[in-house]
Amino acid sequence: MPEAEYSTTARLPVQVIWDYVREMDNWAPFLRGYQSHEKQSDTESVWVLKGDVGMVTRTVKFRVHVDEWGEPERVRFTLKGVNEPMEGGGEFRLAPYEDASAAAAAPALAKLGLFARMLRWLYRLFAGRTERAEGANAGPGAGLSRLGFTLRIKPGGPMGPMVDALMKPLMLPVAEELADRIMAELEKRNAPPS
Amino acid sequence: MAGAPARWDLETDVVSIGSGLGGLSAAIAAHDLGATCVVLEKAGKLGGLSGFGGGEVFVPANHKMKELGLADTLDEGRRYYEFIAAGYASAKHQKKLLDTMHEAIRYVGEKAGLRWKACQGLPDYYYPNAPGSKASGRYLSVELFDAKTLGEWQAKTWLTPIMPPGALHEEMYAWGGLAKVTTWDYELLGKRIAEDLRSFGPGMMAAFVKAAVIDRKIPAYLETPVRALVADANGAVIGVRAERSGKDFYVRARKGVILAVGGYDHNKSMARMFEEMPDWNAVFPAYLDGDHMVMGPELGAAIASVPPTNLALFYGYSIPGEEVEGRAFWRSSWEGGVPHAIWVNKAGERFCDESFYKEYQPKIRHWDGKKQEQPNTDIYLIFDGNYRERYPLGSFMPGQELPEGMAVVANTPRELAQRLEIDPDRFEGTLARFNANAEKGEDPDFGRGSMPWAIRLVGDMDYKNPLLGPLNKPPYHAVRLRPVSVGINSHGLAWNLDAQVMHVRGRPIEGLYTVGNSAALLDLGGGYQSGTSNSRAITWGYVAGRHAAARKS
Numbered sequence: 001m002p003e004a005e006y007s008t009t010a011r012l013p014v015q016v017i018w019d020y021v022r023e024m025d026n027w028a029p030f031l032r033g034y035q036s037h038e039k040q041s042d043t044e045s046v047w048v049l050k051g052d053v054g055m056v057t058r059t060v061k062f063r064v065h066v067d068e069w070g071e072p073e074r075v076r077f078t079l080k081g082v083n084e085p086m087e088g089g090g091e092f093r094l095a096p097y098e099d100a101s102a103a104a105a106a107p108a109l110a111k112l113g114l115f116a117r118m119l120r121w122l123y124r125l126f127a128g129r130t131e132r133a134e135g136a137n138a139g140p141g142a143g144l145s146r147l148g149f150t151l152r153i154k155p156g157g158p159m160g161p162m163v164d165a166l167m168k169p170l171m172l173p174v175a176e177e178l179a180d181r182i183m184a185e186l187e188k189r190n191a192p193p194s
Numbered sequence: 195m196a197g198a199p200a201r202w203d204l205e206t207d208v209v210s211i212g213s214g215l216g217g218l219s220a221a222i223a224a225h226d227l228g229a230t231c232v233v234l235e236k237a238g239k240l241g242g243l244s245g246f247g248g249g250e251v252f253v254p255a256n257h258k259m260k261e262l263g264l265a266d267t268l269d270e271g272r273r274y275y276e277f278i279a280a281g282y283a284s285a286k287h288q289k290k291l292l293d294t295m296h297e298a299i300r301y302v303g304e305k306a307g308l309r310w311k312a313c314q315g316l317p318d319y320y321y322p323n324a325p326g327s328k329a330s331g332r333y334l335s336v337e338l339f340d341a342k343t344l345g346e347w348q349a350k351t352w353l354t355p356i357m358p359p360g361a362l363h364e365e366m367y368a369w370g371g372l373a374k375v376t377t378w379d380y381e382l383l384g385k386r387i388a389e390d391l392r393s394f395g396p397g398m399m400a401a402f403v404k405a406a407v408i409d410r411k412i413p414a415y416l417e418t419p420v421r422a423l424v425a426d427a428n429g430a431v432i433g434v435r436a437e438r439s440g441k442d443f444y445v446r447a448r449k450g451v452i453l454a455v456g457g458y459d460h461n462k463s464m465a466r467m468f469e470e471m472p473d474w475n476a477v478f479p480a481y482l483d484g485d486h487m488v489m490g491p492e493l494g495a496a497i498a499s500v501p502p503t504n505l506a507l508f509y510g511y512s513i514p515g516e517e518v519e520g521r522a523f524w525r526s527s528w529e530g531g532v533p534h535a536i537w538v539n540k541a542g543e544r545f546c547d548e549s550f551y552k553e554y555q556p557k558i559r560h561w562d563g564k565k566q567e568q569p570n571t572d573i574y575l576i577f578d579g580n581y582r583e584r585y586p587l588g589s590f591m592p593g594q595e596l597p598e599g600m601a602v603v604a605n606t607p608r609e610l611a612q613r614l615e616i617d618p619d620r621f622e623g624t625l626a627r628f629n630a631n632a633e634k635g636e637d638p639d640f641g642r643g644s645m646p647w648a649i650r651l652v653g654d655m656d657y658k659n660p661l662l663g664p665l666n667k668p669p670y671h672a673v674r675l676r677p678v679s680v681g682i683n684s685h686g687l688a689w690n691l692d693a694q695v696m697h698v699r700g701r702p703i704e705g706l707y708t709v710g711n712s713a714a715l716l717d718l719g720g721g722y723q724s725g726t727s728n729s730r731a732i733t734w735g736y737v738a739g740r741h742a743a744a745r746k747s
Contacts, residue, residue: 050515054387055355056523056589059515059597083595157591158376161384166359168388 002164004171007093007148010183012190014094014145018072020186021092021147030181032174035059042066046082054166060084085156093148149179197424197435202446206232208742209434209447211420211485214242215728216454216710218402219298219735220742221412222306227743229449231412234436236419236455237481238350240407243456243681243711244728245352245399246478250313250363251334251732252725253299254292254326258312264331268292273326274318275718278726282500283719290691290737291717295729298736299334306405308398309337313363317646319552319723329646333725335363339397341390344404348390350416351403355518356477356525357394360386372652373532375586398728418443423451423489423706429697430704431493450742453695453708454735457683458484468685469502470559472571474677475510475524482681486712490687493706496698498714502684503556505715505722509537509573510678513588514599524678525588527575531642531652533663534581536628537675539573542611542621544628547640549648549661552721558677573675574614576625579667584654587673602672610670629666635659682727686714693738705745707738 010017020026024045028037033050040046043066050059061082067089068076078089151171155163207229210217218240221231239245254271272292279288302308313333321327338360341348353359358366360383369378386393392400406412415438424433424444433446458464459476461484466472476482491497508526516523530537531549539545546554560570577587584592587600604610611621631637635658643649643659653660687695687708694702710731717734718726 050517053589054359055353055518057517057520058589083597085591085594157594158378159380159591162359162380162387165384165387 002154002168002171003150003152004175005148005150006172006175006179007146008179008183009097009144009146010187011144012183012186013143014072014096016190017094017145017147017182017186021075021094021182022069022071027178027182027185030178030185032177033057042069051167052170053163058084060086062086079153085160086153087156088151088153090149090151093146093150095146095148097144097146147179147183149175151175197422198426198432199424199435199442199444202433202444204232204443205446205448206230207447207449207747208232208452208739209234209445209450210452210454211434212236212242212452212454212456212710212712213240213403213414214454214456214710215244215399215402215731216712216735216738217242217452218399218406219302219732220452220454220707220709220739222302222402222406222410223736223739224449224743225406225410225412225739226305227740229739229743232445233406233412233414234418234420234434234445235414235416236485237479238416239352240347240350240403240414240416241352241396241399242454243478243482244402244731245395246354246356247395247680247728248357248724249335249393249395249398249728250725251299251310251398251728252332252723253295253334253729254328254332256296256310256312256332256334257300258310258334259331262312262314262331264312264314264328266328266331270326270328271332274320274324274328277320277324277326278721278723279719280721281719284716286691287717288719291730291733294737295733298733299729301736302402302405302732306402307409308401308405309339310334311337315367316363316650319645319647321646333363335394336398336401338362338386338391338393339400341392341396341400344400344408347403347407351396351400353392353396354394355523358383359396360391360393362393367650370655371650372528373585373654376592420485420489423493425493425705428704429493431706447705448747449745450705450707450738452735452738452742453486453490453687453706453712454710454731455485455712456482457679457681457686457711458482458487459679459681459683460484461487465679468499468683469507469679471507471677472568474507474679475512477508477510477524477526477678477680479519480521486687486708487685490695490706490708493703494697494699495695495703495706496688497685498688498716499685500715500718501720503559505555505684506551506680506682506727507555507558508551508678508680509554509558509575509675511575511588511673511675513590514597516589526678526680527673527675528652529577529585529587530575531648531661532581532585533632533654533657533661534584534665534667535575535577536624536665537573537575538616538621538624539569540616541569542616542618543624544639545570547637547642547645547648549642549652550645553640571677574616575673575675576610576665577671578665579669580663580665582669582671596671600673603669605668605670607665607670610672614672625665629664632659632662632664635662637662681711682715682722683711684715686712689713689716689734691737692741693734694741707742709734709738
């Protein structure tokens with residue numbers, strides 16, 4: 001099953017991020033290929049996305065069920081294709097980010113040069129996992145939070161293994177884009193008046 | 195001079211306009227004779243139409259057949275080509291094509307690293323009825339190509355949505371063909387996709403791109419459409435005016451310009467004028483818009499044609515929500531030739547052998563002189579519950595729910611006809627007759643099941659006649675079909691035996707060549723056979739490149 005995991009940090013309290021993520025209308029358009037969504041209850045929603053399967057862009061409808069609203073740390077969900085044989089799930093994870101050594105790791109990695117960057121690239125390639133921490137908002141300290149996003153999608157049916165291979169390269173960019181856009185929007189909203 | 199600049203932005207010997215088979219073959223051949231070359235490509239990817247297609251290269255008596263012990267001769271090949279031409283080819287063009295084809299194919303194999311293999315088990319279109327036809331081996335394709343060797347070009351070369359990625363021809367047939375998609379080895383395909391091992395057109399063009407752009411270091415400019423040819427006072431072509439990032443980009447061509455931009459599929463006014471089609475859609479991306487038919491005639495180039503009634507025109511459909519490069523993706527439809535499916539026109543009647551496109555193509559344009567209409571330009575694919583249980587529709591697997599708006603569905607044939615506004619009595623009569631014969635494995639009206647090529651491609655070997663099964667199980671479905679083109683047109687530029695474009699005054703235009711689907715199908719004539727587009731593109735690209743390289747600057 002293709003899986004992508006991505007985490008990013010921002011100089012914002014966890015509760016601020018939670019309040020934003022809790023309301024899916026806020027960030028739904030940030031999802032790559034977003035067309036529409038319909039909230040049917042606090043835990044049920046239907047999403048229409050355009051996604052690439054190889055060369056072809058398909059419009060896919062998903063039914064999403066929130067398994068856990070774990071305020072303020074976690075949202076777990078499962079998803080199932082309405083018009084496509086796909087299923088999967090994922091989660092948002094929120095936590096205060098005060099681990100100085102971890103926060104410092106990214107800049108240190110950058111200083112290591114080509115070898116470290118290659119290791120990181122390999123990690124991304126094979127684990128489908130990455131992290132944004134060297135940006136302007138990185139660094140440990142009060143009010144710093146980490147948002148992690150994991151997405152898993154398993155194409156079903158006889159063609160599943162082929163569709164799986166076609167989708168795999170796209171999963172991480174989807175996760176990165178969503179988490180980064182959420183954080184960027186929150187930083188913009190919460191920027192001190194200039 | 196016609197639009198010559200005060201200063202050229204780039205100077206080279208040979209400019210290939212277009213990066214499909216013709217353009218790259220010409221560049222490779224010219225380069226190997228010492229010419230400097232540049233490739234200008236309108237799209238954001240290299241490979242052209244050739245990189246989007248099936249990648250079959252039709253070569254009678256090819257060297258790979260001999261290695262496999264498959265009997266064939268040049269004379270049999272010639273007779274088969276004459277059969278296809280039906281008297282409409284230029285004999286001298288066809289002779290030179292056949293005389294040069296093997297040399298060109300072997301050249302790109304030996305000098306450019308194309309790893310050819312003969313497709314076993316795929317018959318010629320007209321086997322066994324046509325003189326010189328063969329049951330197997332005349333289609334060459336490439337071995338799996340490792341696209342990781344393309345480096346930065348890996349993501350800048352075409353993949354195709356019309357063929358299963360990573361599959362080889364023989365595998366596809368061994369797995370059951372296009373109809374039996376539930377029995378394919380998708381685990382294997384998944385692994386090949388993950389490793390970016392390419393087959394069909396993408397594999398072939400990846401190999402050509404590597405040979406031209408990586409191994410020979412021929413510069414290739416993406417997103418650089420050529421807007422006009424530049425000629426000197428004598429009318430000889432000396433360069434081009436292209437466009438890069440919204441600005442003019444003048445490239446001098448000391449020895450020649452190769453016009454290899456494909457056809458005019460996306461130019462609907464040309465389609466109406468040249469193909470007698472009130473409306474059509476195109477399978478391939480939007481770059482085939484007839485540039486050659488504008489830039490050539492601007493300098494006096496002559497247009498030539500072959501009969502439009504027997505070329506590569508299909509019926510197709512667009513699945514709601516499916517797009518390629520931001521536009522609706524039109525698929526050519528082979529589903530009508532599968533058991534439990536037929537096509538009907540708005541009169542509620544079958545009108546062709548749905549499994550063999552060469553038979554139905556002339557009927558697409560059929561003109562009803564009493565009604566002043568073309569009754570077959572807007573038709574329906576009809577299939578039943580048996581079909582839905584067994585066969586796919588486009589990318590939708592058997593049983594998978596079809597997207598909203600894709601099909602009209604009804605519980606009875608009569609109800610379906612009423613919903614389609616077709617005479618229900620006539621429709622029921624059509625179905626009853628087809629079903630009665632299909633039960634016996636026969637199609638006395640149109641002979642469906644008589645062409646081995648069609649059986650190989652879409653047949654279900656579980657059936658007495660692999661292309662016939664009755665429509666007798668609800669629900670009944672109808673999908674609207676429209677004509678779709680696949681890049682091979684009836685009109686193109688006139689050219690001579692050196693692939694030089696001909697002037698309307700009957701002389702060659704110095705410095706200007708045309709190959710591939712931009713060149714009128716003078717060498718093929720009144721018919722078509724899959725893979726002949728590719729073999730003629732390689733052959734005439736080879737001829738054009740060598741001729742241009744030998745010209746004095």
